[in-house]
Amino acid sequence: MEREGGRKGKLQALEAHLEASRAQGAWTKFHRARSFVHKGRALERGIELFLLLNSLVAIxxxxxxxxFLFREGVRALTAIPLDQFIGVRVVDYFSNEETFRYIWQPVGSSPKFSLIPLISGTFLVALPATLIASGFGIGCGLFLSEIAQPRLRELAKPFLELLAGIPTVVIGFFMLAIGADWIQRIFHTSYRLNALVGAIGVSCVIIPVIASLVEDVLHAVPREIREASYALGATRSQTVLFAILPYCSPGIAAAVILGMGRAIGETMIVVMATGNAAQVTFDIFKSVRTMTATIAGELGAVAQGSNEYYALFLVGSVLFTITFFMNFVTELILERVRKRLRM
Amino acid sequence: MTFSHNSRSRRSVRLLEWAFVIAAGFSMALVVLLIAWIFVPILYYGAKVVTPSFLFESPKKGMTAGGILPAIFGTLSLVTLMILAALPVGIATAVYLVEYVQDSPIARVIRAGVNNLAGIPSIVFGLFGLGFFILFVGRHLDQVLQTGMLFGKPALLWAAMTLAVLVLPVVIVSTEEALRAVPWSYREAAYALGATRWQTTSRVVLLQARPGILTGAILAVSRGAGETAPILFTGAAYFLPKLPVVYFNVPLLPFQLPILNPFDQFMELAYHIYIMATQSINVQETRPIQYGTTFVLLVMTFLFNLTAIVMRSFYRRQLKASLQ
Incomplete structure (x- = not known):
């Protein structure tokens, strides 16, 4: 239509279109109006295609x-009998009794591939870490968004970024060399490196993650909620606790789940500070071994194509699935509250 | 003024107010304390070890003495290759998202991919690097090009590629932010002069967003320098007698020209800390070296982060001033 009308027709169409989009105030409309004038330009098209291709790299x-994770992981499922991923019957050396035990011991004459101790170890570190970090992370978010004056906030925020910027291997080394001694002195633990040491290290990493998302969520609460609460005569703390937090509680939950996903995936701190003993326990003062630490500690020493190699990729697949699911839930919640909040 | 009718409930209201402020303030104070708790001992013990000879010597006597020059060199060359790979792709993605598709369905799909990529545990990147880059891409390249075992083994190149995938979300998100910070009126002005979309993007928007993009790149470098898990199986080595460098004879040059060899393995600071603290022959005896290495890595990433934070606040202030 525009092509037949010639240049003048094009301009008129553009003007009409611009008027329409101005009226609706939509920038995208303006873009679209702009782009049909230049539809014929091959260079523009080529560049757009190039940019599109680049942005597909992430996907x-x-x-x-x-x-590549699941390809190797699935091979473990075919190479190793499935029940062995739960546990195996072991004959006790002394009493000659047969017991069902959960053991991860991939090297030796009869390798054992129970994933139970690795999964329980992962959660024994990740749950306390999330608990600690949620408290302090939400506290930091509240402080930055509700309490601090702009100048104090400008001063305080870089500290969170600084904490987030410390390499995890440095935190791991610190917990291993110094933090573990402190915790042993305070709690009189029998194992120097245990799940709690790892959990405290991991919470350092996820406090900034939770804090920054909580702050974003709090900032996105519509002003009306705040003003309505103040208009009813509520104080600041009453407003936050009884009006704002209930209003944006899904967003806070999303922040906690995101933090927990990070805690489950954290590698260097747990491999250095949790003691790396693969056992099923619910005692936070005992050494545990997480899924991430197992991969980090063992993959370097296994032969490619061996059963252990595939088993480690299976552990990686489980890890990927768990964290992917948690990220997905976070995104889902945020997507839902985005309309309610002004994010 | 308050809900309360009598003095008792008024007091409880005031108590709640105080408890709230103290609890939130304590959380923030704890973050500062946490940073001090980590920084002070490492800086204290590290400063005793870090001397010019520690920075510019190779390890000696079976890793129990000497310096960490190869590890520093390895880290720097690793992040250089990484950012060279991640920056162009990251900027192109951000430009496409902000300048071309904005909030269309395809943008939402790409953003979801980027978000998910950012949430993948770093050790999974290590598995990916080994399974994809080394065993799949590398081995197949070797087969096709008849190069023996050149590509299909752990190397600086593959470690950098793995890290590049890992920091890609960092680059994309910060570049997006930088592009959005450029006022829309600038684009409108360019369009009004008859510029095409690419002309507007390349000559106006990207030019204006340069400091913001640079900030993002520095953050990405800092993140990459601190990562350990992705390079465990993709190229980091415990000890190498030589730097990952090859020398070329160039005509008319009085010396051999050293060039970074991306097919070598390399020593790296973060990996050095991990391996020295957990798997070296005498962990207690080499503690000073561990503190020194941690000191160097911490100061390096801290300086990167500080530069980025300062640059960003300066850039934001400048933008605000230009808008007034």
């Missing part, structure tokens, strides 16, 4: 990660 990467 391609996540697909490849999924494919």
């Amino acid at each position: 391609m990467a996540i697909t490849l990660i999924f494919l």
Whole structure:
């Protein structure tokens, strides 16, 4: 239509279109109006295609990660009998009794591939870490968003970024060399490196994650909620506790779940500070071994193509699935509250 | 003024107010204390070890003495290769998202991918690097190009590629933010002069967003320098007698030209800390070296982060001033 009308027709169409989009105030409409004038330009088209291809790299990467992780992981499922991932019957050396035990011991004459101690170890570190970090992370978010004056906030915020910027291997080394001694002195633990040491280290990493999302969520609460509460005569703390927090509680929950996903995936701190003993326990003062630490500690020493190699990729697949699911839940919640909040 | 009718409930209201402020303030104070708790001992013990000879010597006597020059060199060359790979792709993605598709369905799909990529545990990147880059891409390249075992083994190149995928979300998100910070009126002005979308993007928007993009790149470098898990199986080595460098004879040059060899393995600061603290022959005896290495890595990433934070606040202030 525009092509037949010639240049003048094009301009008129553009003007009409611009008027329409101005009226609706939508920038995208303006873009679209702009772009049909230049539809014929091959260079513009080529550049747009090039940019599109580049932006597909992220999606391609996540697909490849999924494919290559699960390809090897599935081989473990075919190479090793499935019940062995739960546990095996072991004959006790002394009493000659047969017991069902959960053991991860992939090297030796009869390798054992129970995933139970690794999963329980992961959660024994991740749950306390999330608990600690949620308290302080939400506290920091509240402080930055509700209490601090702008100048204090400008001063305080870089500290969170600084904490987030410390390499995890440094925190791991610190917990191993110094933090563990402190915790042993305070709690008189029999194992120097235990789940709690790891949990405290991991909470250092996820406090900034939770704090920054909580702050964003609090900032996104519509002003009306705040003003209505103040208009009823509520004080600041009453407003926050009884009006704002209930209003944005899904957002806070999303922050906690995101933090927990990070805690489950954290590697260097747990491999250095939790003692790395693969056992099923609910005692936070005992050494545990997480899924991440197992991969980090063992993959370097296994032969490619061996059963253990595939088993480690299976552990990686489980890890990927858990964290992917948690990220997905976070996104889902945020997507839902985004309309309610002004994010 | 308050809900309360009598003095008792008024007191409880005031108590709640105080408890709230103290609890939140304590959380923030704890963050500062946590940083001090980590920084002070490492800086204290590290400063005793870090001397010019520690920075510019190779390890000696079976890793129990000497310096960490190869590890510093390895870290720097690793993050250089990483950012060279991640920056162009990251900027292109951000430009496409902000300048071309905004909030369309395709943008939402790409953003979801980027968010998910950012949430993948770093050790999974290590598995991916080994399974994809080394065993799949590398081995197949070797087969096709008949190069023996050049590509299909752990190397600086593959470690950098793995890290590049890991920091890609950092680059994309910070570049997006930088592009959004450029006022829309600038674009409108460019369009009004008859510029096409690419002309507007390349000559106006990207130019204006340069400091913000640079900030993001520095943050990405800092993040990459601190990561350990992705390079465990993709190229980091416990000890190497030589730097990952090859020398070329160039005509008319009085010396051999050193060039970074991306097919070598390398020593790296973060990996050095991990391996020295957990798996070296005498962990207690080499503690000073561990503190020194941690000191160097911490100061390095701290300086990167500080530069980024300062640059960003300066840039934001400048933008605000230019808008007034």
